Amino acid sequence: MTRVYKLLGHTEWEAALAKGVFEGSAVDLADGFIHFSTAAQAQETGRRYFAGQTDLLIVGFDADALGEALKWEASRGGDLFPHLYAPLPTHLAVEARPVALDADGVPILGGLPA
Template identity: 25%
Template sequence: MNRNVFKILTLDEYRQLFPEGRAEPSAWAGTDFDLHDGFIHLSALAQVRNTANLFFKTHPSVKVLEIDWTKIQHQTRWECPDSGCSHESCGDPALDRPELVSGSRVYPHCYGPVELPTVVHAVHDYRQIDGVYPELL
């Protein structure tokens, strides 16, 4: 059972975060989109496919950071993407159990910098098949 959370990055965003020949940054506040919204957009494993197909359809390949949930849970809230909605109204099964959000409308939003590389469990190459992202794992 996977209890980690995931951050999808375009290849350009990934290259900016991990430029070849340079050390990884120690703290990261997110992509330009994340900075605009004030939090780092993340997904539970069960949400990665839909997130990729909704927001990264024009990118045939992306990188997915698998982040150790236990290292960021204190600065993460599970929220509905709809403004003004809370997890209670969405019926989230368990705010601290990312493996249970399969049918949930709430997503993990990290409010604070992510300490890299300590939180990154793995980096996955994620490619479309016939124009659609399949399940990640």
């Protein structure tokens, strides 16, 4: 099982859980897909886009369970990133954990299962 990860605010995830589906954060909605990262990509994603943000969660999903709506597309540095072109059913989450920040406010995301 390959895992893909979504970084988002605790409040966003709680709202999605109440609805049973996550339709995307503001940047996801603007881009037309839900952004994910692999375990290897998560730290840099956190550093670039989530530094200084408190109350973060990282939510893991089995990539295969997301089906054909999950596309692997070239992005940062030519790396392939997982993008979901569909609403995300919250029941597919295999884990959700709070994210700590280091002294510089960068999310600490090492040690995620691949």
